[in-house]
Amino acid sequence: MIESKNNEKIKYYRKLRDKKYILKEKKYIVEGYHLVEEAIKKGVALEIILLSGKEYKTNLNTIYVSEEVLKSISLLETPQSIMAVVKLEKNDILGNKIVILDNVSDPGNVGTIIRNSVAFDIDSIVFTNNSVSPYNDKVIRASQGMIFHINIIEDSIENIFNKLKEEKIKIYVTSLIGKDLKNIVKENKYAVVFGNEGSGVSNYSLENADENIKIEMNESCESLNVGVSSGIILYEFKVK
Amino acid sequence: MIESKNNEKIKYYRKLRDKKYILKEKKYIVEGYHLVEEAIKKGVALEIILLSGKEYKTNLNTIYVSEEVLKSISLLETPQSIMAVVKLEKNDILGNKIVILDNVSDPGNVGTIIRNSVAFDIDSIVFTNNSVSPYNDKVIRASQGMIFHINIIEDSIENIFNKLKEEKIKIYVTSLIGKDLKNIVKENKYAVVFGNEGSGVSNYSLENADENIKIEMNESCESLNVGVSSGIILYEFKVK
Numbered sequence: 001m002i003e004s005k006n007n008e009k010i011k012y013y014r015k016l017r018d019k020k021y022i023l024k025e026k027k028y029i030v031e032g033y034h035l036v037e038e039a040i041k042k043g044v045a046l047e048i049i050l051l052s053g054k055e056y057k058t059n060l061n062t063i064y065v066s067e068e069v070l071k072s073i074s075l076l077e078t079p080q081s082i083m084a085v086v087k088l089e090k091n092d093i094l095g096n097k098i099v100i101l102d103n104v105s106d107p108g109n110v111g112t113i114i115r116n117s118v119a120f121d122i123d124s125i126v127f128t129n130n131s132v133s134p135y136n137d138k139v140i141r142a143s144q145g146m147i148f149h150i151n152i153i154e155d156s157i158e159n160i161f162n163k164l165k166e167e168k169i170k171i172y173v174t175s176l177i178g179k180d181l182k183n184i185v186k187e188n189k190y191a192v193v194f195g196n197e198g199s200g201v202s203n204y205s206l207e208n209a210d211e212n213i214k215i216e217m218n219e220s221c222e223s224l225n226v227g228v229s230s231g232i233i234l235y236e237f238k239v240k
Numbered sequence: 241m242i243e244s245k246n247n248e249k250i251k252y253y254r255k256l257r258d259k260k261y262i263l264k265e266k267k268y269i270v271e272g273y274h275l276v277e278e279a280i281k282k283g284v285a286l287e288i289i290l291l292s293g294k295e296y297k298t299n300l301n302t303i304y305v306s307e308e309v310l311k312s313i314s315l316l317e318t319p320q321s322i323m324a325v326v327k328l329e330k331n332d333i334l335g336n337k338i339v340i341l342d343n344v345s346d347p348g349n350v351g352t353i354i355r356n357s358v359a360f361d362i363d364s365i366v367f368t369n370n371s372v373s374p375y376n377d378k379v380i381r382a383s384q385g386m387i388f389h390i391n392i393i394e395d396s397i398e399n400i401f402n403k404l405k406e407e408k409i410k411i412y413v414t415s416l417i418g419k420d421l422k423n424i425v426k427e428n429k430y431a432v433v434f435g436n437e438g439s440g441v442s443n444y445s446l447e448n449a450d451e452n453i454k455i456e457m458n459e460s461c462e463s464l465n466v467g468v469s470s471g472i473i474l475y476e477f478k479v480k
Contacts, residue, residue, distance in 0.1 A: 108348075112465050119457035119464055149460045182479050215475065217359035220389045224359055224471065225352050231468035232475045235455065239422050 001052045001064040005072045009063065013049065013073045016085065019133045026088040028135045029073065030145075032080040038145025039086045049073065051081035060084075075137045088135070090152050094163065095123020098191035099234070101131040102157055102201045104226060110134070111142020112227030113194060117150055120234035124151040126160050126191075161208050164191050171209045173201050174229060178212035181233060185211075186240040194230050241292045241304040245312045249303065253289065253313045256325065259373050266328040268375045269313065270385075272320040278385025279326045289313065291321035300324075315377045328375070330392050334403065335363020338431035339474070341371040342397055342441045344466060350374070351382020352467030353434060357390055360474035364391040366400050366431075401448050404431050411449045413441045414469060418452035421473060425451075426480040434470050 002010060013029060015021040022028045027046065030039055039045040040058065048062040051070050056062065070079055099117050104110055110132050117125055127134050134152045153160075164171055172184075173193040193209060195201030206212070215229055224232075242250060253269060255261040262268045267286065270279055279285040280298065288302040291310050296302065310319050339357050344350055350372050357365055367374050374392045393400075404411055412424075413433040433449060435441030446452065455469055464472075 112468060115461060115464065116468060119455075119461040121458050144462075146461060215359075216479070218361050221355060221359040221386060222384075224355065225467065227465065228352060228356060228468055228471035231464065232471050235472045239456070 001066065002069055003066040005069055007069070010065070010069055010072065013085070017073070017075060017137070019135060022088060022135045027085055028088055028140075029083050030086055030140055031074060031076055031083045031137070032141075033082055035140065035145045036082050036084040039084050039148055042145075042148040044086050044089060044148050045084040046087055047085040049083040049085070054081045056082060086148070092153065093124070093151065094126075094153070094167070094169070095151065096169065096189040097122045097237075098124050098126060098164070098169065099230070100126045100128065100157070100160060100191055100193040100205075102128050102193050102205050103130045103196040103199075104194055105132055106197055106226075107132050107136050107138035108142045109197065109225065109227045110136075110139045111144070111147075113230045114139070114143035114150060115146045116227070116231045116234050118146040119231075120238040122150065122234065124153050126153045126155055128155070128157045128160070157202060157204055160191075161204075170211065172211045172213050172233075173205050173209040174214065174233060175200055175206065175212055176214055176223065178214035180216050181213050181236055182216070184213050186237050190237060192230075192233055192237070194226055197226055241306065242309055243306045245309055247309075250305070250309055250312065253325070257313070257315060257377070259375060262328060262375045267325055268328055268380075269323050270326055270380055271314060271316055271323045271377070272381075273322055275380065275385045276322050276324040279324050279388055282385075282388040284326050284329060284388050285324040286327055287325040289323040289325070294321045296322060326388070332393065333364070333391065334366075334393070334407065334409070335391065336409065336429040337362045337477075338364050338366060338404070338409065339470070340366045340368065340397070340400060340431055340433040340445075342368050342433050342445050343370045343436040343439075344434055345372055346437055346466075347372050347376050347378035348382045349437065349465065349467045350376075350379045351384070351387075353470045354379070354383035354390060355386045356467070356471045356474050358386040360471075360478040362390065362474065364393050366393045366395055368395070368397045368400070397442060397444055400431075401444075410451065412451045412453050412473075413445050413449040414454065414473060415440055415446060415452055416454055416463065418454035420456050421453050421476055422456070424453050426477050430477060432470075432473055432477070434466055437466055 052064045169189045170187045292304045409429045410427045411431045
């Protein structure tokens with residue numbers, strides 16, 4: 001059992017809570033039984049960190065730690081007794097069905113969009129440089145572990161639009177001034193851009209997209225939550 | 241300006257943060273500029289409570305209070321400088337398009353469902369006895385003020401099902417074992433039941449509903465957030 005917060009392994013785990021190290025080491029940490037199990041199921045868990053005294057059946061290497069050490073690694077106010085070190089798997093292959101997060105900033109919304117994307121067969125989610133990090137602890141939790149099931153790409157909006165245009169994938173943006181979702185032509189290869197909760201998609205996206213869509217709604221309601229609108233739009237593209 | 245937390249008016253406002261008094265007095269309090277403006281727009285604001293030194297243009301009676309007094313009324317960690325006393329308007333008329341919350345417990349999800357319901361032309365939302373209160377401060381905030389735009393009913397699931405059956409309104413429940421949303425017949429008069437985040441709809445609802453629907457999704461994804469699934473289902477009923 002490791003009881004010292006200054007143990008080299010523990011110091012390394014703490015570094016893995018920082019985006020810079022996550023990308024360098026290609027590893028990150030997830031907390032709690034549900035996420036640990038999802039990571040194991042998906043084959044991305046590398047190592048288990050377990051509170052001393054607890055038991056967990058696994059073939060993976062298990063590191064037992066004291067409560068104080070566990071707390072020093074955790075980002076939660078009340079840490080659960082288990083964590084896993086997970087390998088960051090990603091590639092640059094976009095696929096045919098893509099979601100682009102253009103400055104989406106709320107981790108809960110991003111987690112919900114990840115969950116919706118897995119539900120409706122999206123191949124890749126692109127995080128633009130100004131969106132919240134996909135490896136943010138709150139994003140991972142809100143995704144309910146669905147982040148292990150989808151390819152994550154981080155790139156600039158300009159680069160990604162250029163790639164999509166080269167591959168002739170139609171780019172749809174969502175805004176309050178677009179065409180009715182029900183009536184637009186839904187291609188088999190598509191990228192859908194979701195924008196910031198307050199200010200919507202960027203001007204670059206608006207100007208360079210192929211089609212601008214909106215969800216028709218009662219005039220009393222100004223807008224939907226971006227997690228909800230992404231669910232409706234991705235569902236419509238799937239079942240069209 | 242009122243500077244004493246023991247002032248009778250201030251004591252009364254504090255009571256209005258409690259569900260029992262809200263229902264008795266038919267008044268509740270909302271916090272922050274956005275909600276105050278939505279309440280005024282909808283004609284339900286009765287009185288403004290404003291931090292002394294701030295200005296707010298309104299024909300409504302305005303009570304100026306000290307920061308300490310404001311804090312004593314607020315449920316927020318960092319109170320905004322404005323609140324409104326709002327009249328609780330509701331009636332028992334169900335309408336033709338109804339949402340039923342069967343033990344939905346997360347205030348953020350309930351707020352999102354209220355917002356979706358206004359967006360997609362629902363007449364009434366029924367809160368069953370075991371759901372979170374519609375006048376919970378977090379619900380009101382998550383609804384972004386949309387709660388002022390829809391009729392709220394609180395009743396038992398048994399009573400409401402009996403009324404719906406009398407009025408020949410078809411009852412749909414959502415579960416993981418229903419028929420594909422895309423293929424079910426969507427009536428013009430409908431009630432849709434959404435269940436608890438963990439355990440789904442109650443057995444009573446499952447057994448007594450007319451139709452059981454589910455959203456087809458990728459098998460990697462166990463379920464959607466109930467805010468998202470309500471958005472998809474209510475959209476589909478609207479545009480069918």
